[in-house]
Amino acid sequence: MVQDIIKICGLSLICIIFSYIASVYKSEWQKPIVIAGFIMIIAKTLPLAKTLIDFFGDACAEYGFSGIKVIIAVLAIGVISDVFSQICRDFESESIGTAIGMFSKISSLIIILPLISKVFELIKTILNAE
Amino acid sequence: MKKIFLILLIIFILQIPAMAKATDGIDIADYLPQDIIDEYNISEDYDFISESKSAFFEEFINNRDLIIKFLYQSAALLFLQVAAKFLLDENDSGILKCVDLSANIVFSLGIYGIIERITAETVLFVSKTLELSAGVSALQTAIYSAFMPSAGAAFSKVQTLVISAMAFVSQKLFVPFFACLCAVSIASSVFGEKYLSDIIKTVRNGVCIALTLIMSISLIIITAVCKSATNLSVITQKTIRLASTSLFPIVGSLLGDAANSVVASFKAIINTSGILGALCIVLMIASPLVIMVLLRAALLILRILCSFFGADGLYKTAADFGALSDIAFAFCLFASIMSLFLITSISNFG
Incomplete structure (x- = not known):
C-alpha cells in the first residue's frame, strides 16, 4: 500500500512537471497531459476501491446487510461526482461541474427512495398491526 | 465506572458458552448436599440441569449471535459515515446528508428486528413470571386459607388483583404502547427532529416513575395484609424496602441499584x-x-x-432505541421483582 502511494505521488509529480513544461513551450498540450495523468491515477486507485467494495460486498452477503449496498452506492456516486466536478472547475467549466453535482444529488435521492419507502411501510405495519 | 462495569460484563457474558462447555461433564449431584438430593428425589438419570442448561445456552448463543451481527452492521455503518465525511468535500453536503439518512434508516431497520424480539420476549417473560406467581399463590393460599381463613382470603384477593393487573398491562397495554414508541423512534431516526427524541426520553422517565409508584402501592398493600396475619422474615422486609426504593433509579443506574432488589428477592427465594x-x-x-x-x-x-468518531445522527438513533430497551428492561425488572416478592411473601405468610 505504501509502495502504491509512492508510485501515485511519483506519477502525479511527473504529470505536474510535464504540464509545466507544456505550459511554457506548448500550452495546447497542457490540458491533455493533465487529463492523461488523471486517468492514470484513477486507474491505479480503482483496484483499491474495488478491494474496499468487495470487502463490504462479502460482509453484506454473509450477514445479510442489504441496506449497506445502498450507502456504498451513494458514497461511490458522491466521490466520483466530487472528483469530476473538481476537474471541470480546474478546466474553468463551472457549469458542467455544477450539473454533475446536481445529477449526483438527484441520483443519490433516487437510490435511497426504496429505503425511505421501506421505513414508511414498516411504520405503517407497526401501527396497523397493533 | 458504570461503563467499565458494563464492558467487563459483556466480556464475561461472551465467555459463558465456553464455561458451559467446560462444565458439561460435571455431575451436579456431586456438589449438592444429601438432604437436598433426598428432598427433591434427584436420581442419577435425572438430568434437569443439563437439559435446562443446554436450552438456556442455545437461546443465549442465538441472542449473542444476533447482537454480534447487529454490532457488525452498526460498525460498518459507522465506518461508511466516517468514510463519507473523510472522502467527500464538506461543501457537498447533499451527498453527506444522503449517506447519514440512509445509515440511520439501515440502522433503524436492523435494530427493529431486535426490538421486535425484545417485545415478544418481554411479554413471554411477564407471562412466565405471572404463571409462576399464580401457580405458587394458588397452591399456598389454599393451604394457608385452611389454617387462617380470613387472612388467607384477604391475601388471596390482593394477589389476584396484582396478578390480574400485571397480566392486563402486559397483554393489552404494553405491546401497542411499545409499538407506538418504536414507530416514534424510527421516525426520529429518519427526520432527525429533536422533539421526537425528547418524547421518547420523557416517556421512558414517566414509565419508570409509574412502575415505581404502582410497585410501591402494591407492595404496601401486600405488606399490610401480610403483617396483619403474621410477621415477615427479615429478608422479605429487606426485599420490600429495596424493591420499593430501587426501581426508580433505573433511569440513572440501571444495573446498580435495581439489581439489589433482585438479589435480595433471590436470597429470599x-x-x-x-x-x-x-x-x-x-x-x-x-x-x-x-x-x-x-x-x-x-x-x-x-x-x-x-x-469518538463524531457520528451524531447514529448516536442519537442509538440513544433513542436505548431508551426503548430501557422501558422493556424496566418492565421486566418490575415483573420479576413483583413476582419474586409475591412468591417470597407467600412463602413467609403464616
Whole structure:
C-alpha cells in the first residue's frame, strides 16, 4: 500500500512537471497531459476501491446487510461526482461541474427512495398491526 | 465506572458458552448436599440441569449471535459515515446528508428486528413470571386459607388483583404502547427532529416513575395484609424496602441499584425454596434479560464509538432505541421483582 502511494505521488509529480513544461513551450498540450495523468491515477486507485467494495460486498452477503449496498452506492456516486466536478472547475467549466453535482444529488435521492419507502411501510405495519 | 462495569460484563457474558462447555461433564449431584438430593428425589438419570442448561445456552448463543451481527452492521455503518465525511468535500453536503439518512434508516431497520424480539420476549417473560406467581399463590393460599381463613382470603384477593393487573398491562397495554414508541423512534431516526427524541426520553422517565409508584402501592398493600396475619422474615422486609426504593433509579443506574432488589428477592427465594428452586427460576427468567443486557451493552459500545468518531445522527438513533430497551428492561425488572416478592411473601405468610 505504501509502495502504491509512492508510485501515485511519483506519477502525479511527473504529470505536474510535464504540464509545466507544456505550459511554457506548448500550452495546447497542457490540458491533455493533465487529463492523461488523471486517468492514470484513477486507474491505479480503482483496484483499491474495488478491494474496499468487495470487502463490504462479502460482509453484506454473509450477514445479510442489504441496506449497506445502498450507502456504498451513494458514497461511490458522491466521490466520483466530487472528483469530476473538481476537474471541470480546474478546466474553468463551472457549469458542467455544477450539473454533475446536481445529477449526483438527484441520483443519490433516487437510490435511497426504496429505503425511505421501506421505513414508511414498516411504520405503517407497526401501527396497523397493533 | 458504570461503563467499565458494563464492558467487563459483556466480556464475561461472551465467555459463558465456553464455561458451559467446560462444565458439561460435571455431575451436579456431586456438589449438592444429601438432604437436598433426598428432598427433591434427584436420581442419577435425572438430568434437569443439563437439559435446562443446554436450552438456556442455545437461546443465549442465538441472542449473542444476533447482537454480534447487529454490532457488525452498526460498525460498518459507522465506518461508511466516517468514510463519507473523510472522502467527500464538506461543501457537498447533499451527498453527506444522503449517506447519514440512509445509515440511520439501515440502522433503524436492523435494530427493529431486535426490538421486535425484545417485545415478544418481554411479554413471554411477564407471562412466565405471572404463571409462576399464580401457580405458587394458588397452591399456598389454599393451604394457608385452611389454617387462617380470613387472612388467607384477604391475601388471596390482593394477589389476584396484582396478578390480574400485571397480566392486563402486559397483554393489552404494553405491546401497542411499545409499538407506538418504536414507530416514534424510527421516525426520529429518519427526520432527525429533536422533539421526537425528547418524547421518547420523557416517556421512558414517566414509565419508570409509574412502575415505581404502582410497585410501591402494591407492595404496601401486600405488606399490610401480610403483617396483619403474621410477621415477615427479615429478608422479605429487606426485599420490600429495596424493591420499593430501587426501581426508580433505573433511569440513572440501571444495573446498580435495581439489581439489589433482585438479589435480595433471590436470597429470599433460596431461603424458602432451596437452591434448585432458585436455579429453576433463574433459568426461566434469565433468557429474556440476557438479550436486553446484551443490547444495552452493544448500544453503549456503539454510542462510545459514535461520540469518538463524531457520528451524531447514529448516536442519537442509538440513544433513542436505548431508551426503548430501557422501558422493556424496566418492565421486566418490575415483573420479576413483583413476582419474586409475591412468591417470597407467600412463602413467609403464616
